[in-house]
Structures are given as C-alpha cells and as structure tokens.
Amino acid sequence: MTTPADPVPGGRPGDVDRATALAGELAGRGVHGVVLAYVDTAGVGRVKTVPTAKLASAAAWGVGMSPVFDTFLANDSIVSTDVLGSPDGDLRLYPDLGRLTVLRGQPGWAWAPVDRITQEGAPHPGCSRTALRRIAADAERRLGLTFRAGIEVEWSVGRGDAPEGAFVPATTSPAYGAARQVELSDWSADLLAALAAQGVDVEQFHPEYAAGQFEVSVGAADPVAAADLSVLVRQTVRAVARRHGLRVSFSPAVLATGVGNGGHVHLSAWRDGTNLHSGGAGRHGMTPDAESFAAGLLARLPALTAVTAPSPASRLRLRPSQWAGVFTAWGREAREAAVRVVTGTAGEHDRAANLEVKPVDLAANPYLALGCLIAAGVDGLTSSAPLPEEVTGDPARLGAAEAAARGVRRLPTGLAEAVAAFRADALLRSALGPVLADAVIAVREGELAAVDGMDDEQVAAAYRWVY
Structure with a gap:
C-alpha cells in the first residue's frame, strides 16, 4: 500500500x-x-x-x-x-x-x-509524488473526498533488430486483431505472468489500433498508487520485451502520422465510501458534485494539456477524429469527447462509474497529471460549476457557430499555446506550488526550443525512444 x-x-x-x-x-x-x-x-x-x-x-x-x-x-x-x-x-x-x-x-x-x-x-517542493499526495490529502481533509484512479498504458512494439533509431512494427496484423495476439503470444503471456507475479491487477490486455500497438488497463487505486503503477507497468513492459528481442515505445507519436499512444486517465471522486458518479439525480446517474467535478476538468483542459500532453510529440497525437479527445466536450461513452462519462454496466454502476480524461499521454509525469486533474475537478466541485450540455458523436463535425454556442473549443494545437494557458492558470500553478509550476513552464519552453525548425517526422524521431 x-x-x-x-x-x-x-x-x-x-x-x-x-x-x-x-x-x-x-x-x-x-x-x-x-x-x-x-x-x-x-x-x-x-x-x-x-x-x-x-x-x-x-x-x-x-x-x-x-x-x-x-x-x-x-x-x-x-x-x-x-x-x-x-x-x-x-x-x-x-x-x-x-x-x-x-x-x-x-x-x-x-x-x-x-x-x-x-x-x-x-519535503522537496519539486517532488511531484509529494505534490500529488498533498493535493489528494488536502481534498480529503477539507471536503471528505477520496479518489480512485487508473492510467491506461499504450505502447508500440517494434523489432529489436531494426535499423538504429527506426521503428519497425513487430507485427503487421490488423488493429485489435486475433492474428496480432497470436504473433506475439509468447511475449504477451510472459508479460501477463510478470505483472501478476508483481501483484498488478490487470483488467484488460489487448492489441490496439496503431501499428504494433498494445494496451493494458489495471485496476483502480488511490491516486499515488495509480501513478506508481503506471511507472511500474512500463518498467515491466520494457524488460519483458527486451528479453524477447523486442523494443517498445510509449511515445505519444512513434510515427509522424496515424494514431498515437495514449495514457487515458480514469478518475472518480468518493465521499464516505460512496461513488459520487453513480446513484445521483444528475445526468447518467451523476450527483451534483460529480457534474461539477467534470465541469472543473472541462474548464481547465487547455491549461491541463501542458501537463497531461506535455511533449512536442503530443501535438502529433492530439488530432481530431482519432479518439484523442481534442475538444472541450463530454458525453456518456463518447470516445471523441475529452471527458468520457463511463457508467459501467447494469449491476456495477456504484463501483465502475468514473470519468475518462482522454487528452493524456505517457509523456506526462503521472503524478503531475493526476495532481492537476484532481485540483481542477475539486475547484469545479467547490464552486458548483455547471456542466455544459452533453455532446455526442464527433465534435469535429460541429459547425463553428454551433460549437461556440455549446462551449465546444479545440484544445491547444501547439505546446506554446498550452504553456501560455498553464502560465495564466493561477489555480493549477498554486496546486503545484511555485517551484514545481515554474519547472513545468521552463521544461516545456525548453522542449519547444529543442524542436524549433523540426518537421513532424523529425519531432517523432526525436522522441521515439525517450518514453
């Protein structure tokens, strides 16, 4: 624990x-x-x-x-x-x-x-793990709130004998395909055995959409433990892959085009052992507090992406109509919305209901990401922020006038825009503290300078094997 x-x-x-x-x-x-x-x-x-x-x-x-x-x-x-x-x-x-x-x-x-x-x-004011623990503890002390969280882990599996720096998929089978699972069956079985031996509660493991892509989802935990698990799972995926002559990348964009690797966050708020996202009189069973929590997330998403999608490579993933959640919209099981309301199936709503935040990838420090998401949601809850109208389908299909009327905005298309939004967000900077907030800004601006003049292919190559 x-x-x-x-x-x-x-x-x-x-x-x-x-x-x-x-x-x-x-x-x-x-x-x-x-x-x-x-x-x-x-x-x-x-x-x-x-x-x-x-x-x-x-x-x-x-x-x-x-x-x-x-x-x-x-x-x-x-x-x-x-x-x-x-x-x-x-x-x-x-x-x-x-x-x-x-x-x-x-x-x-x-x-x-x-x-x-x-x-x-x-405590070191730059320690992101300490910051997350403090943010979660403060919400419990002031408001009686606790949280359950889980971070999806997606990665691309490449051949270990590929040319230096290149990504060559270790399998060319179709997305979500049975053939892909069979081709990498031995590696997959060893990975599941390793995670089980380490006490990791795996909910799902499957081939994903992009070339050589897989995903693992683990059981929900307290926020600090959820961030720890994200780090541990990636350590394990790398190690098992290497023993099979494979190489893995968690970069948001292994290639300059196509669907990238996400790190979607599932988050739920609880009080006195009761899930606030279930059993309420609000939309899809949400309580008023749960609706306001979701509203707080939506309102601060432009600034949040400086933390949840912080790499220049993240911008290659955050594209419309690729299930990356690039519009400030929410909906029940709406996979193009930035905030997806997950109710769970009949009989498990009280346990399974949560919010999935989609504009998150694994270039994010998971402690920073969860800390800022909780701070944004709690601010919405304490201010009784109203949750806008639900959006279904692909928000990219909305006309400009309709999108504006419904409060649907495109998230920052560049890291500089996200950093500017974060710099202007006093709540998020205060949640992290000045030392850590200033480090976020300085590092993001440093990353921007590092890729100045690069095209998309060069950006993808620069970050391909970093994460």
Whole structure:
C-alpha cells in the first residue's frame, strides 16, 4: 500500500526495521539490487539503484541526487528557473517500502518509487509524488473526498533488430486483431505472468489500433498508487520485451502520422465510501458534485494539456477524429469527447462509474497529471460549476457557430499555446506550488526550443525512444 507520510531523516517510524527485514527476504529470493524510481518534469523515468544490503540505509537517510534533474529535458539538456537547474545542492531519495516490488521481468532486481526531501529534512517542493499526495490529502481533509484512479498504458512494439533509431512494427496484423495476439503470444503471456507475479491487477490486455500497438488497463487505486503503477507497468513492459528481442515505445507519436499512444486517465471522486458518479439525480446517474467535478476538468483542459500532453510529440497525437479527445466536450461513452462519462454496466454502476480524461499521454509525469486533474475537478466541485450540455458523436463535425454556442473549443494545437494557458492558470500553478509550476513552464519552453525548425517526422524521431 502507499505510505501516506512524508519521509524524515532517520526514516519514517518503523521503516528502518522493516527495510532490514525486507533486505534479508530479498536476498533470500536472489534479489541483488533495488531500483529507486521517479519521473522528472519532462515525463522521463529516471532511477538510482542500491544493493539490497543498503536498503535499510536508504530508508533511514535516503540516497543522494542533484536537484538539477527537475529541469532536465527529454534529450538530457538542462534548463533553469530561479531556484532549479543549478549544479549545486543535494536531495535525498527515500523508497516507499509499501510499494516495493520484486521485478519478475528483471531477475535479481526489486523496484520502489521514491519521495524526495531536502538535506535539511523538508519535503522537496519539486517532488511531484509529494505534490500529488498533498493535493489528494488536502481534498480529503477539507471536503471528505477520496479518489480512485487508473492510467491506461499504450505502447508500440517494434523489432529489436531494426535499423538504429527506426521503428519497425513487430507485427503487421490488423488493429485489435486475433492474428496480432497470436504473433506475439509468447511475449504477451510472459508479460501477463510478470505483472501478476508483481501483484498488478490487470483488467484488460489487448492489441490496439496503431501499428504494433498494445494496451493494458489495471485496476483502480488511490491516486499515488495509480501513478506508481503506471511507472511500474512500463518498467515491466520494457524488460519483458527486451528479453524477447523486442523494443517498445510509449511515445505519444512513434510515427509522424496515424494514431498515437495514449495514457487515458480514469478518475472518480468518493465521499464516505460512496461513488459520487453513480446513484445521483444528475445526468447518467451523476450527483451534483460529480457534474461539477467534470465541469472543473472541462474548464481547465487547455491549461491541463501542458501537463497531461506535455511533449512536442503530443501535438502529433492530439488530432481530431482519432479518439484523442481534442475538444472541450463530454458525453456518456463518447470516445471523441475529452471527458468520457463511463457508467459501467447494469449491476456495477456504484463501483465502475468514473470519468475518462482522454487528452493524456505517457509523456506526462503521472503524478503531475493526476495532481492537476484532481485540483481542477475539486475547484469545479467547490464552486458548483455547471456542466455544459452533453455532446455526442464527433465534435469535429460541429459547425463553428454551433460549437461556440455549446462551449465546444479545440484544445491547444501547439505546446506554446498550452504553456501560455498553464502560465495564466493561477489555480493549477498554486496546486503545484511555485517551484514545481515554474519547472513545468521552463521544461516545456525548453522542449519547444529543442524542436524549433523540426518537421513532424523529425519531432517523432526525436522522441521515439525517450518514453
């Protein structure tokens, strides 16, 4: 389970004894090292590792890391803000022992997400995992709200023997095709076995639309655990693929054209154990609070995309009529709307009802994405924001006058526009705090500068194997 407390020098209560016991258990299972995992502002997974015997020391005193990584770009260049980007200083990475997992796809290794604190023992204001935990805890304290979340993981499977830098699909079978599942049956079975051995609750696994594309959906969890699972699943997919001579990409746009890889977020708000998206008198069983929560998401989607679809490659995916949700519209089971209301089937509405947010991809730092989505939804709920008229079908087919009358707007078509909207959104910047919000802006502007002058093919190639 997710540890709810921030780390402290000397370790959280009981962590050192627990880590000592875990180290012995891990060694007995042939585990030699522990991956300490975090995601930077650019959405790139970064790690440090420790030998299993040093797990107790990591739990007590953390592992050193420079704050400069908060302003790394996807190409490993470094930008800066007024407080980040310097080569000076140090942070401490503390593993969340409640999430420690033995990696089936990487024999000899375990994995744990980390929280970061300063050398003085204060939470690091640039730690996205800490920010998400704080945002969720604040909503529970003030409003009695808890959340369940799940992040879909889509990726493209390529041949490991393809020319350097190129993507050659490992299967050429049709979208959603039975033949595609058969062609990669051994890899798929090993992946499912690895996820099951790691305690990942897989709901679905199937071939998807684009060339060589697959998707896995996992069970809902608290927001921090959901973000952790997104990181862990990708670690596992990569590792198992490599053992089969395959290479995978989670980039929003592996190729410059066609459907890209998404990371759709499913999110529901709960109070006193009751799902607010079910059993209400509102549309499709939503309570008034659930409708206002959805309205809050819709209202801030242009700014949210600076966090949920943050890469220059994201713009290659966010195209109309490709189920990417590029218009500020909502609807029940409406797969072209940015916010899809999922009611679930008869008999499970109270458990399954949720909102799916579609303009999200896996270039997003999942902790930042969930934190900002929750902040936007909570703001709508607390202000009793009215939910606009439902839109069915493809919003791209609406005429300009009708779209304007119904409040349907195209989401930013470029990252610069999204960054400008985020910069102007005081609520989202306040939710993250000034240090983290400024890092988001600086990194996005750095990514824009990095691709200046590139065409779509060059942008796709630049980010193909980053995520």
